[in-house]
Amino acid sequence: AQSVTQPDIHITVSEGASLELRCNYSYGATPYLFWYVQSPGQGLQLLLKYFSGDTLVQGIKGFEAEFKRSQSSFNLRKPSVHWSDAAEYFCAVSSTDKIIFGKGTRLHILP
Amino acid sequence: DGGITQSPKYLFRKEGQNVTLSCEQNLNHDAMYWYRQDPGQGLRLIYYSQIVNDFQKGDIAEGYSVSREKKESFPLTVTSAQKNPTAFYLCASSITGNGGELFFGEGSRLTVL
Numbered sequence: 055a056q057s058v059t060q061p062d063i064h065i066t067v068s069e070g071a072s073l074e075l076r077c078n079y080s081y082g083a084t085p086y087l088f089w090y091v092q093s094p095g096q097g098l099q100l101l102l103k104y105f106s107g108d109t110l111v112q113g114i115k116g117f118e119a120e121f122k123r124s125q126s127s128f129n130l131r132k133p134s135v136h137w138s139d140a141a142e143y144f145c146a147v148s149s150t151d152k153i154i155f156g157k158g159t160r161l162h163i164l165p
Numbered sequence: 166d167g168g169i170t171q172s173p174k175y176l177f178r179k180e181g182q183n184v185t186l187s188c189e190q191n192l193n194h195d196a197m198y199w200y201r202q203d204p205g206q207g208l209r210l211i212y213y214s215q216i217v218n219d220f221q222k223g224d225i226a227e228g229y230s231v232s233r234e235k236k237e238s239f240p241l242t243v244t245s246a247q248k249n250p251t252a253f254y255l256c257a258s259s260i261t262g263n264g265g266e267l268f269f270g271e272g273s274r275l276t277v278l
Contacts, residue, residue: 088266088267090267095253095272095274096271097169097255097257097269097270097272098208103266144207144208148265152210153267155200155208157207158207
């Protein structure tokens, strides 16, 4: 069965520091992969997606993610975080007719 | 502006009452979805619909019902059979039901008193 694992429930980084959020998936074929961000009490917004091609994908707000087939991973990175990046981040994998989400990683930013 | 509108944003209900959450989209998307979100649980799929007059159960459909009479509308009814209805409910849509990017509404928070 398809699944998505985000090992870190909470992550705290200082403003200006680099960030990496981990995501591992289980899927039988080449997956479609997504990262979404959610501010408190709001819906989710797409940060970036991987369908095929270049394994390093660029998204909005300065985020990028790298697809590594050998590790079944799709980690999200940002070189320098801003206080406005504090939110919850969800990794997702697309199945045949629906999208499966990880349980999320809440990002806290220290001033 | 195109988007997804969920209403109401906040809803309070007494035990034993059915409530209906509205979801309307003007993106001309074929597929629509309802998710439930609880702290630390991520998003769990309740129902989804890939075409008008057709819908499928997701992972946690018990105690919920939906209809898809119009392309732009996908209301969710939380019935009295749902044991733990207090949650944040998110509606989403996509161009197709296969690998498409999801567009989300801002959510509805249901509290059972």
